Amino acid sequence: xxxxxxxxxxxxxxxxxxxxxxxxxxxxxxxxxxxxxxxxxxxxxxxxxxxxxxxxxxxxxxxxxxxxxxxxxxxxxxxxxxxxxxxxxxxxxxxxxxxxxxxxxxxxxxxxxxxxxxxxxxxxxxxxxxxxxxxxxxxxxxxxxxxxxxxxxxxxxxxxxxxxxxxxxxxxxxxxxxxxxxxxxxxxxxxxxxxxxxxxxxxxxxxxxxxxxxxxxxxxxxxxxxxxxxxxxxxxxxxxxxxxxxxxxxxxxxxxxxxxxxxxxxxxxxxxxxxxxxxxxxxxxxxxxxxxxxxxx
Amino acid sequence: xxxxxxxxxxxxxxxxxxxxxxxxxxxxxxxxxxxxxxxxxxxxxxxxxxxxxxxxxxxxxxxxxxxxxxxxxxxxxxxxxxxxxxxxxxxxxxxxxxxxxxxxxxxxxxxxxxxxxxxxxxxxxxxxxxxxxxxxxxxxxxxxxxxxxxxxxxxxxxxxxxxxxxxxxxxxxxxxxxxxxxxxxxxxxxxxxxxxxxxxxxxxxxxxxxxxxxxxxxxxxxxxxxxxxxxxxxxxxxxxxxxxxxxxxxxxxxxxxxxxxxxxxxxxxxxxxxxxxxxxxxxxxxxxxxxxxxxxxxxxxxxxxxxxxxxxxxxxxxxxxxxxxxxxxxxxxxxxxxxxxxxxxxxxxxxxxxxxxxxxxxxxxxxxxxxxxxxxxxxxxxxxxxxxxxxxxxxxxxxxxxxxxxxxxxxxxxxxxxxxxxxxxxxxxxxxxxxxxxxxxxxxxxxxxxxxxxxxxxxxxxxxxxxxxx
Numbered sequence: 209x210x211x212x213x214x215x216x217x218x219x220x221x222x223x224x225x226x227x228x229x230x231x232x233x234x235x236x237x238x239x240x241x242x243x244x245x246x247x248x249x250x251x252x253x254x255x256x257x258x259x260x261x262x263x264x265x266x267x268x269x270x271x272x273x274x275x276x277x278x279x280x281x282x283x284x285x286x287x288x289x290x291x292x293x294x295x296x297x298x299x300x301x302x303x304x305x306x307x308x309x310x311x312x313x314x315x316x317x318x319x320x321x322x323x324x325x326x327x328x329x330x331x332x333x334x335x336x337x338x339x340x341x342x343x344x345x346x347x348x349x350x351x352x353x354x355x356x357x358x359x360x361x362x363x364x365x366x367x368x369x370x371x372x373x374x375x376x377x378x379x380x381x382x383x384x385x386x387x388x389x390x391x392x393x394x395x396x397x398x399x400x401x402x403x404x405x406x407x408x409x410x411x412x413x414x415x416x417x418x419x420x421x422x423x424x425x426x427x428x429x430x431x432x433x434x435x436x437x438x439x440x441x442x443x444x445x446x447x448x449x450x451x452x453x454x455x456x457x458x459x460x461x462x463x464x465x466x467x468x469x470x471x472x473x474x475x476x477x478x479x480x481x482x483x484x485x486x487x488x489x490x491x492x493x494x495x496x497x498x499x500x501x502x503x504x505x
Numbered sequence: 506x507x508x509x510x511x512x513x514x515x516x517x518x519x520x521x522x523x524x525x526x527x528x529x530x531x532x533x534x535x536x537x538x539x540x541x542x543x544x545x546x547x548x549x550x551x552x553x554x555x556x557x558x559x560x561x562x563x564x565x566x567x568x569x570x571x572x573x574x575x576x577x578x579x580x581x582x583x584x585x586x587x588x589x590x591x592x593x594x595x596x597x598x599x600x601x602x603x604x605x606x607x608x609x610x611x612x613x614x615x616x617x618x619x620x621x622x623x624x625x626x627x628x629x630x631x632x633x634x635x636x637x638x639x640x641x642x643x644x645x646x647x648x649x650x651x652x653x654x655x656x657x658x659x660x661x662x663x664x665x666x667x668x669x670x671x672x673x674x675x676x677x678x679x680x681x682x683x684x685x686x687x688x689x690x691x692x693x694x695x696x697x698x699x700x701x702x703x704x705x706x707x708x709x710x711x712x713x714x715x716x717x718x719x720x721x722x723x724x725x726x727x728x729x730x731x732x733x734x735x736x737x738x739x740x741x742x743x744x745x746x747x748x749x750x751x752x753x754x755x756x757x758x759x760x761x762x763x764x765x766x767x768x769x770x771x772x773x774x775x776x777x778x779x780x781x782x783x784x785x786x787x788x789x790x791x792x793x794x795x796x797x798x799x800x801x802x803x804x805x806x807x808x809x810x811x812x813x814x815x816x817x818x819x820x821x822x823x824x825x826x827x828x829x830x831x832x833x834x835x836x837x838x839x840x841x842x843x844x845x846x847x848x849x850x851x852x853x854x855x856x857x858x859x860x861x862x863x864x865x866x867x868x869x870x871x872x873x874x875x876x877x878x879x880x881x882x883x884x885x886x887x888x889x890x891x892x893x894x895x896x897x898x899x900x901x902x903x904x905x906x907x908x909x910x911x912x913x914x915x916x917x918x919x920x921x922x923x924x925x926x927x928x929x930x931x932x933x934x935x936x937x938x939x940x941x942x943x944x945x946x947x948x949x950x951x952x953x954x955x956x957x958x959x960x961x962x963x964x965x966x967x968x969x970x971x972x973x974x975x
Contacts, residue, residue, distance in 0.1 A: 217561070217568060234571040237561065241575060244560045247553065250579070387581075388745055390959070397549055400557075401579040444741045 213243060220269075229258070229265030230415050238402045239266060248360050248381035250345075250396060253404035256448020259384040262404075263341035266380060273334070275379075276341045277327035279348045285355060289365060291324045318369040329373070332365055337377035345395075346385040353395050360398050407449065409436055415449060420456040430467050431456055435479060438489055447479035455479050469494055529555075535594050536577065542590055544583045550576055596706065600713045625651055626672050630688045633674065633696045645703035648672060649711065661712075665704045674700070742958045743817070747824035749965055800831040800894060802922070804883065806901030807861070808838040808874045817930070817956060818900045819858050823848060833887075836861060839875045841882045874904065876942075877911030884918055891921035899927045899950070903936075903943035912945040925950035928964060932956075 214220045220243070221236035231239070239262070242249045251259045267274035277288055297317040304313055325333065331340040345353070359365060363375035383399065385391060407415065413432045417423070423431075432452060439446045447455075455478045464471050472494050480489050532554065536546050553576040561572040570591060578587035629644045652671045673679075678691040774790035782788075803825060805818050822834050826848040833845045844861055851857035891897075897918065903910075919925040929936065929943060933954045936943045943952055953964045 233567060234575070237568055237571045238575045241557050241560055241572060245553070245556050252581070389749075390580075390962070393545065396579040397547060399579070400553070400575045401584075402575060403581055403584055 214240060223269040224265050227265040227268035229261060230418060232407060238400055242400055243380055246378050248383060248399045249402050250399035251382060251384045251402045251404055252387050255386055256450040257404045257406060258449055259404055260343055263339055263382040267339040273338045274341060275327050275331040275338050276343060279344045281347055283348050283352055288326050288328050290326055290329045293322045293324045297322050328359060329365060331379045332363060332375045333373055335376055338379045340379045340381045342383045344386060345383045346389045350392060353392055357394055406439060416452055416456050419453045420460055423456050423460055427466060434493060437493055441488055441492055443485045444482045451479045531598060538590050538594050542586050544578060544586055546577055600710060622651060629672055630674060633692050633700055641700060641703050645707045649707055661705055661708050664708055665701050668704055669701060743820045744824040746958055746961045746965060801829055802895060802897045803834040804899045805836045806874060807836045823857055837879045841879050873906040875908050876905050877909045880911050880914035880918060884914055893923045895922045897922045897925045902929055902931050903946055904940045905942050907940055910942040910945050915946055916949045919949040927952040928955040930956040
């Protein structure tokens with residue numbers, strides 16, 4: 209059974225924490241509002257700050273099923289909403305004896321049995337409330353956005369042959385965007401807005417420690433400090449939280465006790481992914497490290 | 506409750522009338538302030554905001570603010586404006602109400618004269634270093650009481666900086682201070698900024714109390730508003746937009762044309778090869794495949810009048826080269842010079858732009874653009890290669906420096922090419938003023954205002970609208 213609705217922001221915060229996600233101040237609040245008001249959340253922010261992870265954590269916390277729709281260019285209704293299973297329909301018609309009237313066949317083949325549910329439809333028609341994640345909405349075309357509008361405001365889908373399918377339960381909807389394209393005003397208007405940014409030092413340290421608790425506290429702190437410093441540089445792609453976590457794991461595997469210049473140059477590619485960025489980071493941060501490590505050694 | 510006497514009139518014009526209604530009225534006034542700063546807020550957003558506030562205890566300042574932000578500000582830019590307007594609005598609202606009710610916090614604190622100045626300096630520095638946000642406001646008030654010297658200079662920014670200097674707070678390390686002084690390592694910059702904001706606010710509060718009137722509302726300036734970005738990230742953004750441009754052009758079927766055409770058999774060479782096998786043509790010889798004609802021609806102005814925009818232009822050019830193989834690019838000032846090779850050789854943007862500056866061989870005699878000459882040279886150079894499927898893109902400001910625009914030659918180019926676009930880095934407002942002759946060229950092509958990536962996106966969108974419009 210699904211968990212009862214939360215009654216305070218603090219409850220959501222604790223719940224998400226228990227689900228393995230450390231929310232920032234506004235994250236818990238906006239999630240709470242979304243559950244209470246039944247409005248979708250539009251989550252924007254740089255890549256890898258935990259937008260998708262938030263949806264997963266919400267599903268775990270609310271004990272609901274997560275229905276995920278990954279968007280891409282050229283995604284259309286047949287892939288997102290529903291499709292008629294025409295092979296099955298064809299078989300049905302062929303097995304039918306020839307004297308059956310068209311009327312009977314038609315009524316028969318446009319039934320729910322022949323409907324292929326796609327993620328949006330699944331979320332709407334589900335008997336249990338779900339968490340619906342529409343990932344990277346900015347990758348789709350504007351036409352698809354327009355189609356989403358009906359769904360997001362009324363939570364219903366019209367199928368010409370079947371009629372209207374209304375939501376039996378109210379899903380919690382999250383839309384994520386990497387901000388590669390400006391979304392339409394109409395879509396934004398229907399959503400609560402949550403901007404996720406890189407966390408501050410203490411918060412990120414907590415996240416890293418949560419995901420790799422075996423890592424030495426001082427190493428973890430140094431790691432986060434370096435990552436924060438690298439983000440300050442003017443890079444093509446600054447390292448994300450996911451990358452700090454990866455780096456922590458890499459250090460664990462290597463059994464590093466300290467991040468000195470040598471370790472840094474070896475493992476730098478975990479957090480920096482562009483050739484030009486690598487040069488910048490090596491010349492700006494790597495140099496400082498060797499200085500810091502020398503007196504300790 | 507009405508104050509017993511009307512508030513004093515003063516230089517700023519006293520306290521404005523209270524807005525309509527109570528809390529709801531204040532919120533509407535706040536939304537109005539946001540709209541004035543360019544945040545689009547509709548009625549539905551307002552309804553959402555009221556809905557959200559019913560679920561959130563409005564006594565908690567952070568929750569209250571976040572709930573409003575989630576419903577009203579729907580982009581990072583809007584969010585930034587929201588923060589600034591929120592501070593300004595509620596500070597002013599609270600102060601106006603306090604003055605109306607004649608509540609005063611008094612000038613300074615009791616016993617301010619007895620404070621040991623050195624202890625205070627150290628206390629403030631410690632609070633800043635440890636990030637104790639709660640005590641910061643009190644410390645700011647103490648600092649003003651100790652160092653504020655009564656009325657101050659009248660300019661808030663000057664007073665803030667004077668007090669900061671007297672406290673000895675600096676972001677840089679100060680090695681000549683004693684070992685245990687918290688200021689020795691330098692104060693974290695953002696903490697310092699926060700403390701300055703507190704100082705400014707307390708000074709402003711003092712000013713409002715003394716004069717019992719609100720200073721006029723200052724509109725946000727562009728500097729506050731702008732989100733910080735770096736040039737490399739801008740470049741990445743341009744690349745993203747151009748990648749989008751490429752995909753759209755590709756789906757229009759420009760790219761795939763002619764791919765399926767089979768190679769032609771070279772009869773002569775086949776016959777000659779057949780001699781080896783007794784006249785039986787075992788091995789077919791094909792005519793060599795001619796490289797297909799370039800599809801896109803880009804002309805980029807790099808003269809001094811577009812210096813600020815040329816970095817942007819070059820990054821567009823760089824990104825275009827990343828995406829299109831069939832692209833020839835030219836830069837020009839007074840004469841034209843082909844730089845296709847430079848971009849194909851250099852993958853790094855910085856190296857490419859340096860190479861262009863160094864050895865592009867742009868005949869730069871006067872440093873002034875000569876469009877007439879550029880068109881003539883361009884036409885003689887590639888007249889044979891222009892065909893109806895070619896697209897010509899010009900990046901320039903169309904400022905001829907008084908020289909003949911030769912729009913007849915430009916017309917000849919556009920007539921030969923399939924489509925011609927002009928991206929102008931100047932705001933449309935300045936077009937055709939001074940020596941700008943864009944109107945003469947605009948008759949033959951489609952011109953866009955383009956100096957930011959979002960405008961580049963508009964251009965991409967326009968490109969993909971049905972071609973018969975152009």
